[in-house]
Amino acid sequence: MADSGNAPKPSSSVKLVLLGEAAVGKSSLVLRFVNNDFQENKEPTIGAAFLTQKCNLPTRTIKFEIWDTAGQERFASLAPMYYRNAQAALVVYDLTKPTSLVKAKHWVAELQRQASPGIVIALVGNKLDLTNDEAGSGGDGESPGVDGEGDARKVTTDEAKTYADEEGLLFFETSAKTGYNVTEVFTAIANAIPETSLKTARGPGAAHAAARSEEQRVNLNGARDQNAKDGCAC
């Protein structure tokens, strides 16, 4: 814990993409993670280009660059650019809506087809606050009456967990609304990313872009961004 760090820990950027049906809470999960905030009845995502958040591990710092679909998944028009070099993906479904898990499985298949082979995928069942599970106890997954009082759960933990295990995915049930399990998802992803696939910060603001074979890379934003982005305290 207290590694009283004078020497800065190695820091790496990780591109993380969000996938999942509309209105399952993709952006809400990220807002909870990045700003520890939640907005009821949030409008569909507009204007959020790119969120970043650091995740401090004992031996290193992971800086997540979180890409939102910006609605381009709605009519199956996500560009290959979206998957390109993604090292992690958050595939979200709404555990009160079985069709959203079907859609999630479709996205997992799409990632396995299009993304880099080593990508870490986390399957996340969101909206745990709408179920009878005591958020915090983890839930036993066998919620009895689906239409039971106050319990809107329609996807059992077992069903989703079994699928996640078969495909080798990380699996969590979360509530963006209460914040339950949200940080845990990102920490688990950070831990699961193989050390070997980490490179130093990429893109604009990357002051010390890796030396090897990167010598001709250019930063179009020039000096302006260096000032704006470097040295931001967490």
Add this chain to the structure above:
Amino acid sequence: MADEIAKEYDVIVLGTGLTECILSGVLSVKGKKVLHIDRNDHYGGEAASVNLETLYKKYGNYAQGTEPWKEYGRLNDWNIDLVPKFLMSSGELTKILVSTDVTRYLEFKQVAGSFVQQGSGSKATVAKVPSDAAEALRSPLMGLFEKRRMKNFIEWIGQFDIKDSATHKGLDMSSCTMKDVYDKFGLEAPTKDFIGHAMALYQTDAYLDVPGGAPEAIEHIRLYGNSVARYGKSPYIYPLYGLGELPQGFARLSAIYGGTYMLNTNVDELVYENGKAVGIKATMTGVEPEMKFETRAKMILGDPSYFPDKVKVVGHVLRAICILKHPIPNTSDSDSCQLIIPQSQVGRKNDIYVASVSSAHNVCPKNYWIAIVSTIAETSANHHLELAPGIERLGKIEEQFMGPPIPIYEPIEDGTKDNIFISKSYDASSHFESTTDDVRDIYRRLAGEELVVEGLREGIQVTSEE
């Protein structure tokens, strides 16, 4: 799903080429409600980057039942541009990328070299284009005395100020031609050739005799010089994974600002009222069942392929895409380069361009190079012969893809009458300056004002938290 399509948009955009995607992005940032449609299942239209299998299938140059692309490494490692161009590092497209923050989604690398050919056939010399006075003095393109004249010329270009007549060398800039300027410095014909074609990047010699045309040519030469000065090796930069990334980046910008994207969607009908376009009827395929929908818009913009009866052919581009296992000879083993063969060197009216990229830009597997040779057609047959001076420069070619001449379209009308604003086809030029000219032109036509890119980012709220 159909209920997610609004009844009315401010703009419907047809085709996801670069011109259309830049306009979608800019209009969305400015608060316009955009619906952007493409009939293809991928972004980029005519200017997409494709893999080798797609390329073979597009050109059909393989025997039925064979799969020649399998000999060339992993298919997904190939991103071959259908239209070869580079960005000028101080050019207009770079400015737009920076001012819209689309640079966040893309990574760029320098193009390693900019070369020009002097002479032809076996006597041809390929040499680096000198970009400053010091390089001029070392260049094999000129004799001793000519080098001095060139040095003087380049230094003068740097000092030239259109507003200060003391820097005009006694020439009347409102009426003199670029030829007059060259003559003032006593430059020889071969030098004028590489200045005009490899630095000012004119595609023909028409610029020489335009009265009052000198300041524009000087501006072009300065753009070249400033672009070289920015990163050092050449004036050009290129996005990793190919040019197809550019339209995707601007489409994402548009989507982030509320733009709706639909691929696999055919436009069945343009709907008119009183001679003005007011909407479309369309069908999205690739979903079960097909989704038919109708929506309205205040204006429609798109590429020429969506408006066949509203465009005219103004010329044809010839293009050969070649796969090599070595860099282009005499280019210092460059991982990428632009080689320009000025028209007069090979007895033509239009320049021949050779653009080469390689695995350094993540467009092909290691130890391969992609070289694209292009020019404007000057004959109606023998197109191989027209490209030959460029093909000759490549050495051994593993595979060559060359189709029929590609028509270049322009809109017949400017769109103010029927609310349909049509872009031009990508020309044969080596860079995107003409594409961004078209973007500005279309924007002026549809918005009735100049497009100001500076400060666009101020309107962009990027939710960034660290």
